Structures are given as C-alpha cells and as structure tokens.
Amino acid sequence: MTPDAARPLTGVRIVEISSFVAVPLAGMTLAQLGAEVIRVDPIGGAADYHRWPLTDSGESIYWAGLNKGKRSVAADMRSPDGQDLVQRLIADSGVLITNVVGRQWHSYEALTRLRPDLIHVEISGRADGGTGVDYTVNAAIGFPMVTGPAELAAPVNHVLPAWDVACGVYAALAVVTALRHRDATGHGQQICIPLENVALATAGNLSFLTEVMINGNARERIGNSVYGQYGQDFTSSDGASFMVVALTGRHFRDLTELTGTTKAVVALADTLGADFSDEGERYRHREALTGVFTEWFSAHTGEEISAALRQTSVLWDRYRSFAETITGESVTTNPMFTTLSQPRIGEYLAPGLPMSIDGSYPPAAPAPALGDDTAAVLGDWLGLSPEEIGALTESGAVA
Amino acid sequence: MTPDAARPLTGVRIVEISSFVAVPLAGMTLAQLGAEVIRVDPIGGAADYHRWPLTDSGESIYWAGLNKGKRSVAADMRSPDGQDLVQRLIADSGVLITNVVGRQWHSYEALTRLRPDLIHVEISGRADGGTGVDYTVNAAIGFPMVTGPAELAAPVNHVLPAWDVACGVYAALAVVTALRHRDATGHGQQICIPLENVALATAGNLSFLTEVMINGNARERIGNSVYGQYGQDFTSSDGASFMVVALTGRHFRDLTELTGTTKAVVALADTLGADFSDEGERYRHREALTGVFTEWFSAHTGEEISAALRQTSVLWDRYRSFAETITGESVTTNPMFTTLSQPRIGEYLAPGLPMSIDGSYPPAAPAPALGDDTAAVLGDWLGLSPEEIGALTESGAVA
Numbered sequence: 001m002t003p004d005a006a007r008p009l010t011g012v013r014i015v016e017i018s019s020f021v022a023v024p025l026a027g028m029t030l031a032q033l034g035a036e037v038i039r040v041d042p043i044g045g046a047a048d049y050h051r052w053p054l055t056d057s058g059e060s061i062y063w064a065g066l067n068k069g070k071r072s073v074a075a076d077m078r079s080p081d082g083q084d085l086v087q088r089l090i091a092d093s094g095v096l097i098t099n100v101v102g103r104q105w106h107s108y109e110a111l112t113r114l115r116p117d118l119i120h121v122e123i124s125g126r127a128d129g130g131t132g133v134d135y136t137v138n139a140a141i142g143f144p145m146v147t148g149p150a151e152l153a154a155p156v157n158h159v160l161p162a163w164d165v166a167c168g169v170y171a172a173l174a175v176v177t178a179l180r181h182r183d184a185t186g187h188g189q190q191i192c193i194p195l196e197n198v199a200l201a202t203a204g205n206l207s208f209l210t211e212v213m214i215n216g217n218a219r220e221r222i223g224n225s226v227y228g229q230y231g232q233d234f235t236s237s238d239g240a241s242f243m244v245v246a247l248t249g250r251h252f253r254d255l256t257e258l259t260g261t262t263k264a265v266v267a268l269a270d271t272l273g274a275d276f277s278d279e280g281e282r283y284r285h286r287e288a289l290t291g292v293f294t295e296w297f298s299a300h301t302g303e304e305i306s307a308a309l310r311q312t313s314v315l316w317d318r319y320r321s322f323a324e325t326i327t328g329e330s331v332t333t334n335p336m337f338t339t340l341s342q343p344r345i346g347e348y349l350a351p352g353l354p355m356s357i358d359g360s361y362p363p364a365a366p367a368p369a370l371g372d373d374t375a376a377v378l379g380d381w382l383g384l385s386p387e388e389i390g391a392l393t394e395s396g397a398v399a
Numbered sequence: 400m401t402p403d404a405a406r407p408l409t410g411v412r413i414v415e416i417s418s419f420v421a422v423p424l425a426g427m428t429l430a431q432l433g434a435e436v437i438r439v440d441p442i443g444g445a446a447d448y449h450r451w452p453l454t455d456s457g458e459s460i461y462w463a464g465l466n467k468g469k470r471s472v473a474a475d476m477r478s479p480d481g482q483d484l485v486q487r488l489i490a491d492s493g494v495l496i497t498n499v500v501g502r503q504w505h506s507y508e509a510l511t512r513l514r515p516d517l518i519h520v521e522i523s524g525r526a527d528g529g530t531g532v533d534y535t536v537n538a539a540i541g542f543p544m545v546t547g548p549a550e551l552a553a554p555v556n557h558v559l560p561a562w563d564v565a566c567g568v569y570a571a572l573a574v575v576t577a578l579r580h581r582d583a584t585g586h587g588q589q590i591c592i593p594l595e596n597v598a599l600a601t602a603g604n605l606s607f608l609t610e611v612m613i614n615g616n617a618r619e620r621i622g623n624s625v626y627g628q629y630g631q632d633f634t635s636s637d638g639a640s641f642m643v644v645a646l647t648g649r650h651f652r653d654l655t656e657l658t659g660t661t662k663a664v665v666a667l668a669d670t671l672g673a674d675f676s677d678e679g680e681r682y683r684h685r686e687a688l689t690g691v692f693t694e695w696f697s698a699h700t701g702e703e704i705s706a707a708l709r710q711t712s713v714l715w716d717r718y719r720s721f722a723e724t725i726t727g728e729s730v731t732t733n734p735m736f737t738t739l740s741q742p743r744i745g746e747y748l749a750p751g752l753p754m755s756i757d758g759s760y761p762p763a764a765p766a767p768a769l770g771d772d773t774a775a776v777l778g779d780w781l782g783l784s785p786e787e788i789g790a791l792t793e794s795g796a797v798a
Binding site: 005008009021025033047050051052053054055061062064065066068125126127128131132133135136137138141142143145146147148149152154158159160161162165166167169170172173174178179180181184189190191192193194197198200202203204206207208209211212213214215218219223224226227228229231233242243247248279280283313315316317318319320321322323324325326330331333334335336337345346349350351352353354355356357358359 | 404407408420424427428432446449450451452453454455460461463464465467524525526527530531532534535536537538539540541542543544545546547548551553554555556557558559560561564565566568569571572573575576577578579580582583586588589590591592593595596597599600601602603604605606607608609610611612613614617618622623625626627628630632634640641642644646647678679682712714715716717718719720721722723724725728729730732733734735736744745747748749750751752753754755756757758
C-alpha cells in the first residue's frame with residue numbers, strides 16, 4: 001500500500017494488549033495516523049471494558065473514547081491455543097504495544113524467536129518494576145503538594161491523568177521512531193516506558209526537581225498564580241472567573257491600560273522599589289498587582305470583561321465547565337470534531353487526532369465492540385479457514 | 400550516517416524557532432533520539448531565555464532544562480540578512496518546528512519554495528488562530544472547575560503545564576511520522592497543532608466532554624477520589640499522606656484485609672444493598688468505605704502503613720514533596736538520571752528520555768548558551784567561511 005499524506009502509517013499493523021489510558025491512547029493515535037491496530041482482549045474484556053462513565057444502558061463511554069478506529073479480537077490468553085494465536089498475530093504485524101507486564105509468552109525474548117525484527121513497546125508502572133498508576137505516580141513526585149489554594153496543607157490530585165496521556169503519546173512516538181529505524185536497518189527494538197519515568201523526566205525537564213538540586217529550595221503552593229510570571233485568576237461582578245496571563249512587557253502594559261491602572265502601577269513600583277519591566281518582579285509583587293487590578297474586574301460583568309480583553313494582546317480565557325465547553329464554538333465549529341455514530345453509545349461530536357496534516361484533521365472512527373473483528377482478523381492475517389475459526393470459537397480459545 | 404539503535408534519528412537535522420514549553424520539549428525529545436537540533440533565537444534570546452527558576456547568578460534553570468542536547472544559533476530575525484540565513488538553515492535541514500506563528504518569511508508557503516519536501520510543524524494557541532497558553536487553554540476546557548476539594552467553588556489550576564507537555568510530544572511524533580512518510584514518498588508535510596486542540600481532544604478521548612453529550616451530565620468535583628473506581632487519600636497517625644487505589648477485585652480485597660475491615664465491609668454492603676465486587680458500586684459508596692478504612696490509617700504511622708501496603712497488591716504511594724523526591728531512590732538509583740555538568744548552572748541529576756531503547760536510556764546532554772554554535776553551524780551547514788561569518792557578526796545579523 002502507498003501511504004497517503006493524511007494517513008501516513010497506512011500499511012502498518014500493530015497489536016495492542018492493554019487496558020486503561022496510556023497504551024489505548026497510543027494505539028488510537030497510531031490508528032488515527034493510518035495504522036491498522038488490533039486491540040486483543042481477554043474474552044469478557046480487560047479491566048477497563050466497563051469503566052465509568054457508562055451510558056444509561058451500561059455501555060462504557062470511556063472504553064469507546066480510547067479505542068476509536070481500532071479492530072477488536074477477543075482471545076483466551078490463559079490457554080495455550082489463545083496464546084499461540086496472539087503470538088502469531090504479533091509476529092505477523094511486527095509491532096506489539098502493551099502495558100500487561102510480566103507475561104513470559106508475550107515478552108520480547110519469546111516473541112523475537114518468532115519475529116526477529118519485532119518492535120516491542122512495554123509501558124510499566126514504576127522504574128524499579130513495581131506497580132503504579134497515574135494517581136499513585138503523581139502522588140510520589142510532588143505536584144499534589146503545590147496544587148490548589150495557598151492556604152491548603154493537604155495534597156490536591158489532578159483530575160486529568162496527565163502522566164498517562166503524555167506516556168501514551170511517548171509510546172506512539174517510540175513506535176514510529178522504531179518503524180523508521182527498522183525501515184532503514186532491518187532491526188527491531190525493545191522499548192520500555194515506565195509511567196513513573198515520564199513523570200520524573202517531565203518534573204526534571206520543567207525544573208521542579210532541578211531547582212531543588214541547584215538552589216536548595218522547592219516550589220511553593222501559589223494557588224492559581226503562574227510561577228515566575230504575572231498570571232492570575234479574577235472574578236467578574238456577575239461571578240464569571242477569568243484566567244489572565246501577561247508573559248511579555250506588552251501584555252503587561254495592555255493589562256494596566258485595560259484596567260485603568262497604569263498610573264497606579266507606576267506609583268506602586270516607586271513605593272515598592274520594583275521594576276515591572278522584569279517578569280520576575282511582576283511575579284514577586286503579584287499580590288500587590290492583583291490587588292490593583294481586582295477592582296476593575298469586580299466592577300465589570302463577564303461579558304464586559306471578555307469584550308474588553310478581546311481588544312488587547314493579553315492572554316486570557318474565561319473558566320468554563322465541561323458542559324459549557326461542548327456548546328461553545330471551540331467544539332461546535334472546530335474541524336477536529338466530527339459527528340461520530342458510535343454503535344451502542346449514540347451520535348456525538350468526537351475529536352480526531354489533534355494535529356492537521358496538509359490542512360485536514362484525521363477524523364474519528366467508531367470503536368469496535370469486544371471481539372467484533374476476531375473472525376475477520378484470524379482469516380485475513382493468519383489465513384485461517386472459517387472451519388478453523390469455528391473450531392477455535394467452539395473450544396473457547398477465541399470469541 | 401548509519402543510525403544506531405539508541406540514537407535512531409542520527410543524521411536528521413531540525414531547526415527550531417520557539418519559546419516556552421511545547422516546541423522546546425519537542426526539539427529536546429528529538430535531540431535525545433539522535434537528531435541534530437538547532438534552536439534559532441533572536442539575539443538576546445526569546446521570551447523564555449530568562450524564565451524562572453533562576454540560579455543565584457541569574458541563569459535560567461528553566462531554559463537549560465528544556466534545551467538539553469541542542470545547538471544554539473542567535474540571529475537578528477528582523478533583518479533580511481538574518482531571515483535569509485535562517486531560511487537557508489531550514490532549507491538545508493528540511494524540518495522546521497516552531498510556535499512563532501504569523502511570520503511570512505518562515506511560513507510553509509515561503510519555505511517550500513526553497514525546499515519543496517519540507518516538514519513544517521507549527522504549534523499555535525487556539526484552533527481559531529487566536530493566542531493561548533497552557534493556563535488559559537486549561538481554563539477554557541473545564542478541568543479547573545472539577546479539581547480540588549469538593550467544597551471549593553473557585554477554579555483550581557494545574558501546576559504542571561500538562562497541555563504543553565502533551566503537545567510537545569505530539570509535535571515530536573508529527574516530525575518522526577512525517578520523516579518516515581518522506582523517506583517513503585519524497586513528500587514533505589505541513590502539520591499544525593493548536594494547543595487548544597490537544598486539550599479538547601484529550602478531554603473528549605477521556606470522556607469528560609462525551610459524557611455530557613451522551614448522558615447530559617458532567618463530572619462533579621470529587622476531591623482526591625478517583626472517578627468510577629475506589630481511589631482515595633488517607634493520612635497516617637504521624638501526618639504522612641497516602642494515595643491508595645483499588646482498581647480490581649483483588650486490590651479491593653487486599654485493602655479490606657490489610658485494614659482488618661473485611662467483615663465490616665460485608666456488613667456495610669448488606670446495609671447499603673451494595674455489591675462491592677462492582678467497581679461502580681465501590682465508587683458510589685466511596686465515602687462510606689473511606690469511613691471504614693480511615694481508622695486503620697489514622698492508627699498507624701507512615702512507616703507502618705508503607706510496610707503493610709508493600710505486602711499487598713494494592714496500588715499506592717506516599718505523597719512526597721519535590722524536595723523528598725530528589726533524595727529518594729526513584730531518582731538516585733534510576734538509570735534515566737545521569738549526572739550532568741551544565742555550564743552556568745552546575746552539576747545535577749538530569750533526566751534523559753523517559754524510554755529505554757534496547758535496555759538503555761538516551762542520556763541527557765548539556766544545553767548550549769545562546770549563540771554557542773552560531774559560527775560552527777553557519778560553517779558546517781551553509782559552508783560559510785570564517786570571513787563571511789565575521790562580516791555577518793559585525794553587521795549584527797548573527798551573534
């Protein structure tokens with residue numbers, strides 16, 4: 001097959017043995033780039049097949065959201081026959097992505113005997129081999145102790161499983177990088193991505209760990225302020241909340257002009273001996289500056305504030321609930337979203353891949369139901385006859 | 400050059416015109432995979448060159464953290480001579496990654512005239528072309544309204560710029576996918592990744608938007624509970640906090656046995672008419688369950704709790720501060736971290752790429768200072784003579 005621009009991974013086959021977020025997201029991303037991705041699950045489904053949120057009739061919206069555009073094979077992976085079939089699918093595809101660790105039969109060592117140039121990407125919990133999920137990894141790194149209102153002492157978890165998301169995209173990157181390497185050299189690769197290492201590398205890259213090593217002091221809890229810059233939330237007279245960020249001198253001047261506080265801010269700088277042309281000084285004195293700006297925000301409605309901010313260079317947005325977001329133009333007029341008719345779930349606006357390629361977004365495709373493609377994949381990939389597939393189904397090796 | 404396994408992008412050249420997080424992270428990730436990445440900055444540095452945290456002598460730890468392993472060229476990109484040189488570098492490399500939008504001279508249209516098979520990856524703020532940064536994009540989606548203690552009404556920002564991080568890894572994925580596509584077809588690609596779309600796609604993929612579209616109701620603020628599962632934080636008798644997650648029936652049984660509450664939990668199920676073999680039921684009745692478990696946690700020290708949890712299948716970790724994390728084994732004995740001697744900053748444990756390839760982690764390399772490689776790159780890539788480079792420096796086109 002010749003890859004086309006919008007589906008550059010056309011012709012690539014990938015087997016996924018997974019549950020939860022990171023590996024399913026990796027597989028979905030690769031499918032959206034054109035790969036044929038087979039998610040292989042135990043008969044009855046993996047631990048995420050009934051994960052909340054559910055529809056009124058008990059179908060998992062969650063599962064459908066992270067498996068769009070894949071094909072589904074269900075096999076009894078505890079039986080020798082089931083393991084053998086899945087091994088043959090992996091050997092045929094040449095790529096396995098998995099977060100099911102510690103299974104000898106689909107280890108790199110076992111599988112490279114069948115397919116020497118295999119690409120084997122395994123996501124684990126902790127770097128030392130221990131188990132971990134997003135919420136426990138996050139607890140162990142440090143972010144929950146600096147999230148939330150400054151007066152809090154207790155940890156605040158993130159709601160977005162940010163480490164799973166980043167880890168899933170790293171896994172997709174690992175697969176494509178290894179595919180390109182194999183194209184050039186003929187060699188496969190064994191890639192391991194501990195979720196904990198994604199979190200630790202990010203915390204290091206973004207200085208949260210490094211500043212303690214170098215300066216000896218750690219980030220404090222600063223509420224909704226942006227560290228090292230002037231960024232703050234404000235509330236309007238009618239209760240709308242805004243996030244406002246001034247990264248540059250121009251942003252900051254626009255903010256003082258908008259709020260009619262240019263002279264007051266100059267006077268404040270004199271009083272404090274501060275130089276507000278320096279971003280660090282704006283950060284150090286953020287509480288005083290916020291005091292000066294707050295009056296304007298609390299004297300105007302959300303509509304007035306939005307209209308006024310729109311005329312400036314200031315970076316801002318209004319805080320929205322998820323319910324508001326889905327009715328807003330960022331969703332309803334966004335070419336990344338297309339109407340998806342998802343069997344068992346219904347019709348909804350589904351996001352495709354968040355990148356446009358040569359001007360168009362690879363759109364979303366429906367998720368399969370468990371085992372939807374078992375017979376077709378065993379026939380197409382392994383050349384099994386309907387009789388052979390029937391016998392395997394009868395014996396309980398597949399479903 | 401023949402790519403080796405641990406540096407699969409060896410031989411790839413990339414020009415980066417960037418600031419802040421997403422594109423610098425993309426460039427650094429590609430450099431850690433073996434690419435030669437030239438970050439081109441304005442003379443004096445881009446808006447992130449002095450970003451906090453700083454060392455005592457005023458060097459940006461932040462900038463050093465996100466530009467490891469790159470080379471640095473400084474050019475006057477407002478001057479025709481500077482623009483011409485940078486265009487020639489991009490044409491030579493064949494890959495541009497940038498978040499500096501709206502500059503005609505490095506647009507896809509302008510650059511493909513010089514290099515028809517260019518790979519051009521641009522990260523913008525909002526999908527509609529408006530500006531946005533992580534903290535404003537996050538405000539507009541919905542997560543801050545469901546983060547933090549249930550009794551709060553105000554938004555709670557994340558501290559981790561999660562959208563920037565995901566966007567940066569998507570950008571690296573876009574580059575490698577396009578490189579493989581170009582290898583196969585000879586064609587370049589134009590890729591656009593609005594930061595807002597990374598956030599919206601993720602919120603959709605993870606059901607936060609979809610459940611409102613399908614079920615009509617949105618996620619509530621549930622503090623540190625894990626939605627749809629039993630996951631909760633607890634505090635020990637000596638004030639240590641723990642995150643505890645029971646995804647499976649086995650995890651949950653282990654948790655009741657550990658806390659000596661197996662009989663109490665059975666009695667609670669009878670009283671409530673609940674079936675705790677169902678993860679949704681465990682979630683619905685999480686407050687009652689937490690009440691039952693809390694006594695054991697508050698009667699034991701952090702040490703005792705850690706020792707006991709270690710004997711079970713339960714997913715858990717102790718909440719740590721960044722200062723605790725850097726002295727723990729997850730950093731000090733982790734092969735992803737190596738001692739980096741970073742000019743101007745000092746010696747510290749720096750993370751490499753968070754994936755091991757064939758058993759080893761691509762290690763961290765120092766970040767350059769601004770303009771460190773200007774002369775070498777103009778000489779090596781464009782074949783300029785020392786005299787020509789001297790004249791360009793003299794005229795202020797480069798530094």
